Amino acid sequence: xxxxxxxxxxxxxxxxxxxxxxxxxxxxxxxxxxxxxxxxxxxxxxxxxxxxxxxxxxxxxxxxxxxxxxxxxxxxxxxxxxxxxxxxxxxxxxxxxxxxxxxxxxxxxxxxxxxxxxxxxxxxxxxxxxxxxxxxxxxxxxxxxxxxxxxxxxxxxxxxxxxxxxxxxxxxxxxxxxxxxxxxxxxxxxxxxxxxxxxxxxxxxxxxxxxxxxxxxxxxxxxxxxxxxxxxxxxxxxxxxxxxxxxxxxxxxxxxxxxxxxxxxxxxxxxxxxxxxxxxxxxxxxxxxxxxxxxxxxxxxxxxxxxxxxxxxxxxxxxxxxxxxxxxxxxxxxxxxxxxxxxxxxx
Amino acid sequence: xxxxxxxxxxxxxxxxxxxxxxxxxxxxxxxxxxxxxxxxxxxxxxxxxxxxxxxxxxxxxxxxxxxxxxxxxxxxxxxxxxxxxxxxxxxxxxxxxxxxxxxxxxxxxxxxxxxxxxxxxxxxxxxxxxxxxxxxxxxxxxxxxxxxxxxxxxxxxxxxxxxxxxxxxxxxxxxxxxxxxxxxxxxxxxxxxxxxxxxxxxxxxxxxxxxxxxxxxxxxxxxxxxxxxxxxxxxxxxxxxxxxxxxxxxxxxxxxxxxxxxxxxxxxxxxxxxxxxxxxxxxxxxxxxxxxxxxxxxxxxxxxxxxxxxxxxxxxxxxxxxxxxxxxxxxxxxxxxxxxxxxxxxx
Numbered sequence: 001x002x003x004x005x006x007x008x009x010x011x012x013x014x015x016x017x018x019x020x021x022x023x024x025x026x027x028x029x030x031x032x033x034x035x036x037x038x039x040x041x042x043x044x045x046x047x048x049x050x051x052x053x054x055x056x057x058x059x060x061x062x063x064x065x066x067x068x069x070x071x072x073x074x075x076x077x078x079x080x081x082x083x084x085x086x087x088x089x090x091x092x093x094x095x096x097x098x099x100x101x102x103x104x105x106x107x108x109x110x111x112x113x114x115x116x117x118x119x120x121x122x123x124x125x126x127x128x129x130x131x132x133x134x135x136x137x138x139x140x141x142x143x144x145x146x147x148x149x150x151x152x153x154x155x156x157x158x159x160x161x162x163x164x165x166x167x168x169x170x171x172x173x174x175x176x177x178x179x180x181x182x183x184x185x186x187x188x189x190x191x192x193x194x195x196x197x198x199x200x201x202x203x204x205x206x207x208x209x210x211x212x213x214x215x216x217x218x219x220x221x222x223x224x225x226x227x228x229x230x231x232x233x234x235x236x237x238x239x240x241x242x243x244x245x246x247x248x249x250x251x252x253x254x255x256x257x258x259x260x261x262x263x264x265x266x267x268x269x270x271x272x273x274x275x276x277x278x279x280x281x282x283x284x285x286x287x288x289x290x291x292x293x294x295x296x297x298x299x300x301x302x303x304x305x306x307x308x309x310x311x312x313x314x315x316x317x318x319x320x321x322x323x324x325x326x327x328x329x330x331x332x333x334x335x336x337x338x339x340x341x342x343x344x345x346x347x
Numbered sequence: 348x349x350x351x352x353x354x355x356x357x358x359x360x361x362x363x364x365x366x367x368x369x370x371x372x373x374x375x376x377x378x379x380x381x382x383x384x385x386x387x388x389x390x391x392x393x394x395x396x397x398x399x400x401x402x403x404x405x406x407x408x409x410x411x412x413x414x415x416x417x418x419x420x421x422x423x424x425x426x427x428x429x430x431x432x433x434x435x436x437x438x439x440x441x442x443x444x445x446x447x448x449x450x451x452x453x454x455x456x457x458x459x460x461x462x463x464x465x466x467x468x469x470x471x472x473x474x475x476x477x478x479x480x481x482x483x484x485x486x487x488x489x490x491x492x493x494x495x496x497x498x499x500x501x502x503x504x505x506x507x508x509x510x511x512x513x514x515x516x517x518x519x520x521x522x523x524x525x526x527x528x529x530x531x532x533x534x535x536x537x538x539x540x541x542x543x544x545x546x547x548x549x550x551x552x553x554x555x556x557x558x559x560x561x562x563x564x565x566x567x568x569x570x571x572x573x574x575x576x577x578x579x580x581x582x583x584x585x586x587x588x589x590x591x592x593x594x595x596x597x598x599x600x601x602x603x604x605x606x607x608x609x610x611x612x613x614x615x616x617x618x619x620x621x622x623x624x625x626x627x628x629x630x631x632x633x634x635x636x637x638x639x640x641x642x643x644x645x646x647x648x649x650x651x652x653x654x655x656x657x658x659x660x661x662x663x664x665x666x667x668x669x670x671x672x673x674x675x676x677x678x679x680x681x682x683x684x685x686x687x688x689x690x691x692x693x694x
Contacts, residue, residue, distance in 0.1 A: 021478075028462060028464075029468070038477065047441045056441055056498055057443065058479055059445065100492055132406045137692075145447055
């Protein structure tokens with residue numbers, strides 16, 4: 001009875017999760033939101049109040065294990081929410097943090113994770129201004145879950161108006177970029193969880209990307225999209241964008257930056273690099289004539305050294321698959337929205 | 348080794364939780380917040396950005412069972428965050444909702460809870476604009492946890508400036524009120540959990556209180572405090588306020604409204620009514636000359652029919668206990684901040 005109970009695949013960031021969210025959430029809460037922000041299912045919602053335009057977002061973090069090469073749940077919880085805000089072109093202003101602790105949780109582990117969260121918040125100068133702490137009985141949670149929500153102030157353009165980023169801004173001819181190598185986060189977490197060792201160390205890319213967003217906003221007056229390719233990876237991100245924008249996209253497989261150790265690990269684990277979660281990368285869409293400026297802006301910052309142009313937005317709204325991949329051997333295949341959960345509890 | 352691992356009592360809203368939050372959270376995140384909002388540990392934080400004054404708050408809900416007489420986790424998750432915002436005199440503008448689902452969760456139960464959440468949001472006209480869905484393996488959570496965060500716009504006074512509510516506004520001579528009967532929520536949840544039956548049905552008071560706040564803001568130009576006596580009940584709320592304001596308070600036990608069935612249930616369960624959680628009540632502090640107006644404003648609304656003046660703020664910042672209770676039999680005893688967790692997972 002796959003439709004009567006929740007399955008792990010319902011949380012994977014793929015097609016099943018989209019279906020669940022549409023059926024269970026949008027039908028009920030969509031009608032209450034005249035702004036239509038919820039229905040966009042974007043990284044953050046635009047909230048206009050008191051004459052200012054804000055970004056507002058939330059994520060719960062359930063990653064297992066809590067500490068992994070390159071990061072931990074604390075760094076992840078701050079970075080993820082900062083990154084979602086920045087996808088609307090919003091400077092992070094304030095964060096909340098809700099902790100669900102399992103009875104028996106090691107206090108030293110909690111301390112390390114909170115140290116890491118505080119360090120990460122300091123990197124981007126954003127305060128945690130409110131929070132909540134709940135404790136549940138042993139066996140009713142898995143050590144520690146963290147929820148963060150965030151408020152950001154949407155930056156203004158040269159015309160004095162708040163910047164407008166999002167799928168609705170995408171036009172045929174635009175270029176698709178990524179800010180660096182893909183799949184590092186998912187592979188780092190999985191290799192730690194499975195006790196795998198690879199020849200070269202693989203570390204998560206988890207990082208707060210606001211400094212990179214700030215550079216891109218300055219360099220590209222017509223920046224269309226910043227998107228956070230987390231669960232479901234690049235494949236989910238570009239499919240969601242193409243669907244929302246009613247366009248097609250073509251991605252060049254050879255242009256996608258991937259560390260050799262990560263590519264090897266994906267082969268070993270039976271994963272597709274393009275479906276694996278990232279926690280410190282943007283998918284960036286700009287007009288063709290701003291692609292060079294976007295590349296230069298990113299490559300000039302440590303978080304964007306390996307940025308690359310990986311594809312383009314195509315003409316037309318023909319039926320059929322939205323995203324195609326020109327493969328390494330010169331063929332072309334559909335790049336699908338992943339279905340379910342290759343990697344449970346990756347973030 | 349009670350200090351090396353998390354105990355259930357660390358989440359009870361009492362002295363132990365305050366210690367945990369101070370030691371683990373404030374030491375790390377306090378220095379990052381120049382506004383000092385986090386350190387206030389109030390129901391919501393005041394965030395000033397783009398020239399507007401906002402309230403921002405979050406809570407995670409882990410109540411067990413998910414459905415109880417008078418409410419469920421969905422109604423609780425919306426009400427709790429709306430109520431926290433309203434404690435700053437802020438109209439709720441937008442909510443977020445993060446779901447952590449256990450694999451195997453009954454989809455019909457999820458649907459009922461989300462229906463209830465949507466109905467509650469509609470009652471106060473606040474949209475859920477963003478959210479997140481995570482699924483964890485069977486045994487890694489207990490069915491369903493919900494986090495909500497919220498943004499509110501702080502209402503302006505007759506002088507055109509944002510209203511200032513909070514412990515810092517309290518003055519000796521002020522009156523302490525509650526908006527209705529106490530302990531209904533905690534007793535309803537506990538009786539359902541323990542399978543107890545009482546002669547009269549006990550229902551949770553869970554409700555979004557913004558309409559009551561709006562009336563109080565209009566009726567009392569010098570409204571000092573609205574506070575949500577949830578975990579730790581009235582005793583925790585007045586102790587936190589008295590401590591933050593550096594004043595003493597005296598509460599009249601006979602003036603505190605309690606339903607007979609709830610009083611009886613507390614006796615049977617070995618609970619102190621004054622320590623039990625409420626989810627649809629305010630503690631209200633006003634200058635003495637606005638107490639009648641506050642009472643009338645509350646009693647004129649269904650959510651405040653049984654509002655009462657229950658005590659007063661006393662002169663002086665003498666050392667020793669902050670809050671005393673004049674008892675039913677005419678004596679006086681200290682009303683202490685509860686220590687730990689009488690009622691785990693009550694909200």
